[in-house]
Amino acid sequence: MRDLYQRLSVSPQASDEELQQAVARCPNSALRQDAEAVFAVEKRRKDYDQAHATLNDIGQLRARLGLTHGAHWQGDVANDFSRLPDQTASRHDELVDRVSHAVGLHNRWRGLRGAGLLIATFIIGTGVGIAVGIALSQTLGT
Template sequence: MRDLYQRLALAPDVDAPTLEAAIEACPNRALRQDAEATLVVASHRQRYDETHRVLRDIGSLRARLGLTHAPHWQGEAANDFSQPSSGPASSLDTLTSRVSEAVSLFDRFKRLGGGWLLVALFVLGACVGLVGGLALAAGLGVL
């Protein structure tokens, strides 16, 4: 759905005379016909305005989530209600990079013999604990 207000350079709360003047001045015949059929008739405009609010809210939500139509749409087919992303990277891109990093760390761990590495760390920790315990016991005069 096209954003007729945006394409006519009008605010959604525009009054009827200003709306009709903008429609008359529109050089695009197809846009002018769509606007006349949709925005001039009061009942049609009311339904359009309700849908317009929902689509504008969805566009805002997509922007806050960092989602875009870019990989899926050519040209401006779906961009009327799209807004620029509010963050430097989309949430999907951030999540994808984090998952990729976790997978590569896991693969590296497995390649290094992860099971043996865990056993070695446990034995090393036990030795350090034993030496520390003996030193503490000697310091307290128990041994």
């Protein structure tokens, strides 16, 4: 399957009129005939768009996984739907990173909570001691 949108240099979201104009402009008569056949009927364009979207996804996946030169990815499809590898890192590495980050945060929180408890008991203890001292001095004073 070929990417007719790319070959006609229109966007896949183009309206029907734009598409008709692009088809009429196309200098290659064989491609023009094929494009006319595909875009003549509403339902055909829908079917074609569905297949186009799936192949776009697969092309993207292959680019990210380094499979753009696979034994099963040959001919028109490979020519038209292979994407350049983008900067998306390996999703698995990213997941591992995020999990370790989350684990680090969790541990720090746990550690902080231990220290915080100590500090809190100390503050509460001193507060209670001060209060008791003030009360005692008041009772002794009277």
